[in-house]
Amino acid sequence: LAKTTQPISMDSYEGQEVNITCSHNNIATNDYITWYQQFPSQGPRFIIQGYKTKVTNEVASLFIPADRKSSTLSLPRVSLSDTAVYYCLVGGADGLTFGKGTHLIIQP
């Protein structure tokens, strides 16, 4: 079971780019990397998923190096509303375990 390690918390300011890195040294060949966002009193919400290199959608980008032992979620030009907990998940059927996540706080 691939385990993930993320920073417990991060701070940034409105308009900045925020990068959250997740380590997953034991990632398996078939594992995908998925990021979720959770606001207080809500369920987690899917942000982005990738397998290798770079994936971009309207919300974020996901950078995955060639060895796939880590990944970086990039949030461009954050706003106050991006304050949330961000979770990195690795795997598939057995990789549905959420860690403690990264509590991102955006300040004015």
Place this chain on the structure above:
Amino acid sequence: DAGVIQSPRHEVTEMGQEVTLRCKPISGHNSLFWYRQTMMRGLELLIYFNNNVPIDDSGMPEDRFSAKMPNASFSTLKIQPSEPRDSAVYFCASSRFSGANTGELFFGEGSRLTVL
């Protein structure tokens, strides 16, 4: 689409009482997941179903917990008897996919349980 629907949103009960939480997954989704979230332990996967069949219940804390999925549109998580340490937010999620990659999980708004 209405999304994943959970009920009740909030429940307060006394120790020893039976608690039943309900979930309606998104129509057409093949997989359903029950999670529990607390400050101490974060989000824990309790059990998941694929095509109404329980696949992995290793996260179910003990025999007091049971989950069923009698059809593709309904699942229950039951705690009997309930204990104060069961107090948590219980989330249900569903996914179109199954197997090696579950793809995107869609979560409900959760059921906040308080056991006194």
